[in-house]
Amino acid sequence: MDRIQVRGGNRLNGQIRISGAKNAALPLMVASLLTDEPLTLASVPRLTDIAQLGEILAGLGVQIEQQPQATGSGSIGHTLKLHASTIASTEAPYDLVRKMRASFLVIGPLVARCHGAKVSLPGGCAIGTRPVDLHLKGLEAMGTEIELSDGYVIARAPKGLHGARISFPFVSVGATENLLMAAALARGTTVLENAATEPEITDLVHCLQAMGARITGTGTRTLTIEGVDRLKGASHTVLPDRIETGTYVMAVAAAGGEVELTETRADLIEAVIPLLRDAGVSIIPTAKGIKVSRNGAHYTGVDVTTEPYPGFPTDLQAQLMALMCTANGVSRITETIFENRFMHAPELTRMGADITIEHQTAVVRGVERLRGAPVMATDLRASVSLIIAGLAAEGETTVNRVYHLDRGFERIEEKLSAVGADIRRTKG
Ligand code: EPZ
Numbered sequence: 001m002d003r004i005q006v007r008g009g010n011r012l013n014g015q016i017r018i019s020g021a022k023n024a025a026l027p028l029m030v031a032s033l034l035t036d037e038p039l040t041l042a043s044v045p046r047l048t049d050i051a052q053l054g055e056i057l058a059g060l061g062v063q064i065e066q067q068p069q070a071t072g073s074g075s076i077g078h079t080l081k082l083h084a085s086t087i088a089s090t091e092a093p094y095d096l097v098r099k100m101r102a103s104f105l106v107i108g109p110l111v112a113r114c115h116g117a118k119v120s121l122p123g124g125c126a127i128g129t130r131p132v133d134l135h136l137k138g139l140e141a142m143g144t145e146i147e148l149s150d151g152y153v154i155a156r157a158p159k160g161l162h163g164a165r166i167s168f169p170f171v172s173v174g175a176t177e178n179l180l181m182a183a184a185l186a187r188g189t190t191v192l193e194n195a196a197t198e199p200e201i202t203d204l205v206h207c208l209q210a211m212g213a214r215i216t217g218t219g220t221r222t223l224t225i226e227g228v229d230r231l232k233g234a235s236h237t238v239l240p241d242r243i244e245t246g247t248y249v250m251a252v253a254a255a256g257g258e259v260e261l262t263e264t265r266a267d268l269i270e271a272v273i274p275l276l277r278d279a280g281v282s283i284i285p286t287a288k289g290i291k292v293s294r295n296g297a298h299y300t301g302v303d304v305t306t307e308p309y310p311g312f313p314t315d316l317q318a319q320l321m322a323l324m325c326t327a328n329g330v331s332r333i334t335e336t337i338f339e340n341r342f343m344h345a346p347e348l349t350r351m352g353a354d355i356t357i358e359h360q361t362a363v364v365r366g367v368e369r370l371r372g373a374p375v376m377a378t379d380l381r382a383s384v385s386l387i388i389a390g391l392a393a394e395g396e397t398t399v400n401r402v403y404h405l406d407r408g409f410e411r412i413e414e415k416l417s418a419v420g421a422d423i424r425r426t427k428g
Contacts (some may be wrong), residue, residue, distance in 0.1 A: 001206040001400065003398050003402060004387065005397070005398050005425075005426060006397045007372070008370075008390055008395065011255055012391075013259065016260075016261050018240045018261055019240075020043035020237075020238035021045075021241040022047055022243075022407075023102075023241075024199070024238050025041065025044045025045060025050060025242075026105070027102070027204050027346070028203065028236065029041065030181065032106045033057070033106060034211065034311055035211060038082065039207075040235040040236070041232075041235075041236055041238060042079045045238075045407040046075075046076075048403070048406045049102070052096065052099055054080075056103045057106070059088075059093075062082050063083045065083075066079070073376060087113060091335065092107075092119040093120060094151060094152075099170075099397065104135065104178070104352060106119060107135065107139070107153065107155055108139065108177075109185075111144055112186060115152075117129040117154075118152050119155070120151060120152050120341055124338070126343060134169075135179070136153065136169055138179040138282075139157075139179070139181075141165075142157070142162060142186055143160070146409070147199050160186070161183070161186035162188050163186050163190040163191075163225075167263060172196060176192060176201055177196075177201065179202070181204075183197040183211040184208050184215070185229075189225065189226055192224050192225070194221055195223045197308070200239070207234060213231060214228060222270065228343065240268060242313070243316060245261055246269045247273050247316065247319050247388070248292075249269065250276075250320060250322070251387070252321040254295050255391040255392055255421070258296070259291070260290070261291075266285040266290050267287065272313075272316060279323075280299035281294050281302055299323075299327050300307050301364065304333055305333075306337050307337075314338060315333055318384070318385035319388055322392075324364045325392075326368070330363060331366070331417065332363055335362075343378040351372065353389070354367055372390060372396040373393075375404065377399055378404070379401065384409060391416075391421055402425070
């Protein structure tokens, strides 16, 4: 298994190019199931999650061609042409779905286009139980019979889907995406109330609109979808990855230095910028993206609670915790989206951090400095928090189980070493 070794203490200086968003690219790839014409997606990051979803889609009959990215992008990203001229199978098996929860998104488009699907339940994962009841209740409201059998969801809508008014009891990114895609081909009008407003949802809406879908309320908590008989092919560029952007902001804040993050936008991390400015980090929007710097001065602890967009994202909670380990004073970090997303805390403690977990809140008392140690990556965002801690620590940190990182951070060690970090991968 590969490991990443980081020797802390180097300041970071230069530019880092931000990739397309993993969590936008995944549902966009699934949207290809809605049409028999090709869907071309540019700026898709090269990640194992993307390859894995490609495998699932190929099993359903989608032909996928990879094309190199436009000039000037170096080895970052690629263009995918996805063509579901016919659906060869409507079954997504356990072995593939269990590896990545986002693959459950195929159920809505398959039922909409083929009037039936058999998709494995994704099961729990390290960060929590993560049920899919909202996805299923929404499909039922649209005329689908749902049967659970041997770990599979068998969905049947012999007469096709019809529109419905669906009010989510709480915000779910995945359920909003699944039902948005299903509703695009349903008969009549669907209204999704208390829908997610994450930028990745808006990106999906823009792509579906380019495919001919009729959707209003973009970016608000109420999405209205007038179903159409068929959708057509389109070309779409995936939006920049706001979680990767925020991650590198925190890496520079932790290590010190000055880095411009390019091909990204400040508005994507609106909840993060004031918080880090309060802590003492300089963040300035530029023509190409964002410039982040911390030169010498120390930074102070902040309190934060994770929330659905536009609040502070759960996918940046671990990275913020790593940064706060060496802040002046006490930070209180409250996680409200997932019930078990503090697995990085004991690993950070191994590096000398002072963290106490009180129910949903991690109380982080800043220490003078962290010390490098062997640590274990437990999930995607937890892994990168250990790299951030390693950049600021004294001595060497070895992060084991880095396959988690490869799921969501494109060429991370190349991007960080190009700005001066002492980081390398050991194959094993
Ligand atoms: C998406 O997951 C992201 N994944 C996650 O990113 C992200 O952490 C999460 O949204 C929240 O922002 C992708 O976009 C591929 P949810 P998703 O449905 O859609 C509960 C990463 O690191 N829930 O908004 O699965 C659920 O258990 C990943 O890139 C139900 O109870 O998240 C959670 O507590 C991790 N029933 C909460 O809602 C349901 O039917 C929010 O989940 C659906 C969700």
